[in-house]
Structures are given as C-alpha cells and as structure tokens.
Amino acid sequence: MSKQQSNVSRVYAALRQMAADFAFMPDQRINESALSKQLGASRTPLREALNQLVAEGFLTFQNNRGFFCRSLTPKYIQDLYEARVAVECEALRLSCRRASDGDIAELGAYLQHTEAEYENADDPAERLDMDETFHMRLVLLSGNGELERSLRSLNDRIRYIRLIDLQRMRDKAGVRVPGELSAHSRILLALAGRDAAAAEAAMRGHIEKRREAATDAVRIAFSQLYVPQD
Structure with missing residues (x-):
C-alpha cells in the first residue's frame, strides 16, 4: 500500500x-x-x-x-430496518441450503456460550456486539459476500439507534416466559432443520419487533445529540 x-x-x-x-x-x-x-x-x-x-x-x-x-429521522431508520430484513432473510434462506451441519453446530455452541452473558450484560454496547456477531455469522453461512458487506454497512449506520434501544431495554433484560426459546434460538433451530420458511419467519419477527421502537429511539437520540447529558 x-x-x-x-x-x-x-x-x-x-x-x-x-x-x-x-x-x-x-x-x-x-x-x-x-x-x-x-x-x-x-x-x-x-x-x-x-x-x-x-x-x-x-x-x-x-x-x-x-x-x-446523513439524516436521522424515523423514516430513515425504518428504511434501514426494512433493508436489514431483506438482507438477513435472503441470507438465511441461502444458509438453510448451503451451511454444513458442522458450521451450524459451531454457531449453536457460540449461541449457547453467549446467551447467559447477553442476558446479564449491563453494557448495551457489549450486548450489541454479541447480537451483531450472531447475525453476521448467520450471513456468513450463506456464502454470499455481497450480503455480508450489505449487512455490515447497515449495522454500522443503524448502530447508534440500536444502542439507544438496548439502553432502554436494559432493565427488562432476561425477562422471558419460562421455557420460551430466545429469538436467536428459534432462528437457529429452524436453520438446523433446514426449514427456510420457519427460519425466515423467525428472523422477520425478531427484527421487526425492534423496528417498532425506532420512533422513540430517534426522539431520544435527538435529545442526546442536541441536549447532551451531564
């Protein structure tokens, strides 16, 4: 260079x-x-x-x-979430066809290792890193480099809002109905069964659930940017 x-x-x-x-x-x-x-x-x-x-x-x-x-508006964030759904669902569909059993097992071991850490982590940035790593590993299983690059770019542009969203959720961390599988576990279970339709439905629901909170997160972001906290 x-x-x-x-x-x-x-x-x-x-x-x-x-x-x-x-x-x-x-x-x-x-x-x-x-x-x-x-x-x-x-x-x-x-x-x-x-x-x-x-x-x-x-x-x-x-x-x-x-x-x-770039702008920071609810519409802009909604656009990013919609693009993320499209990229991740297509990558997951390909992963159901292309990923080896060994690669899926490795991802399962990673999820099992990190889920307890995720639930107990107080730092939103730490939780976000674990979440992004799981999603990126899913996309890597698709074998499509363009989808991988697209998701990295989307993650970087949406990260500021996602951190705010995770901060708001911190007090609710780990609250799930006993015995209920986490969203990531449901996605992985469908992937392991090569059930592309179930995997896509689980992924879409997982991402869109957080998209619904985008408007409030943008409002909080503006308050933090223009009225910095002491």
Whole structure:
C-alpha cells in the first residue's frame, strides 16, 4: 500500500467512525477545512474518504453545497430496518441450503456460550456486539459476500439507534416466559432443520419487533445529540 493509499485509509476510518457515532449532527454541513486540520490530512485524501462515505450512505453530497451528515429521522431508520430484513432473510434462506451441519453446530455452541452473558450484560454496547456477531455469522453461512458487506454497512449506520434501544431495554433484560426459546434460538433451530420458511419467519419477527421502537429511539437520540447529558 502506497503512502497516499495509507493516508486515505486512515482518514476514511476516522471519518467513518465519526459519522457512525453522529459526531456530525444530522444534516449538518461538513466543514472540510476544519476536518483537514483536525485529521492532519490534505484535501485529496479527505475528499476521497468523504466520497467513499457518500457511496456507503453515511454522508450525502449536494452540488455547489458540499458534504452533509446523513439524516436521522424515523423514516430513515425504518428504511434501514426494512433493508436489514431483506438482507438477513435472503441470507438465511441461502444458509438453510448451503451451511454444513458442522458450521451450524459451531454457531449453536457460540449461541449457547453467549446467551447467559447477553442476558446479564449491563453494557448495551457489549450486548450489541454479541447480537451483531450472531447475525453476521448467520450471513456468513450463506456464502454470499455481497450480503455480508450489505449487512455490515447497515449495522454500522443503524448502530447508534440500536444502542439507544438496548439502553432502554436494559432493565427488562432476561425477562422471558419460562421455557420460551430466545429469538436467536428459534432462528437457529429452524436453520438446523433446514426449514427456510420457519427460519425466515423467525428472523422477520425478531427484527421487526425492534423496528417498532425506532420512533422513540430517534426522539431520544435527538435529545442526546442536541441536549447532551451531564
């Protein structure tokens, strides 16, 4: 990798994290001069990184106006959840056909190992990491690299809202009807049985249940972004 490519990668990684965390306010115009100084980057690598983030949906670009942070609205979050349902359900359908019994067993062992940790974890970020890992491993079983890349991008753009949602749910963590299988366990059970219809139904219900809370999560996000907590 050349020095210029390395610099672009560095700037891109920093900007991507900032955009994912809404270090830029929703719909805020990006001050390229200030960013250039902050990141110690010249105009060319900064522009390359910004354009890449536009292509990935983290930023937008308006002719003669420049780069802007993406919006944060209930509609935007609903769109992300709908896209996530489409990607994960298709990946799961393929996984039912393509995943080996050994790979499914390994995922089952991971789920068994992490479920107790998930229920007991107080840190929403820790819970989210475990949840995303399970879902990413499901997509990897599909053998489709494009679906994998799509889910990674969706996860990164929705993570801020998901963390807020998990924070709200923290006091309810682990509350389930005795004997009821967790959503992840139901998905995995259908996958192990190669029942694509049941697996898709379980996945769709699992994701859409959290989508319903998106409006409240967006409202809380705005209160945190514009009225920072002490």
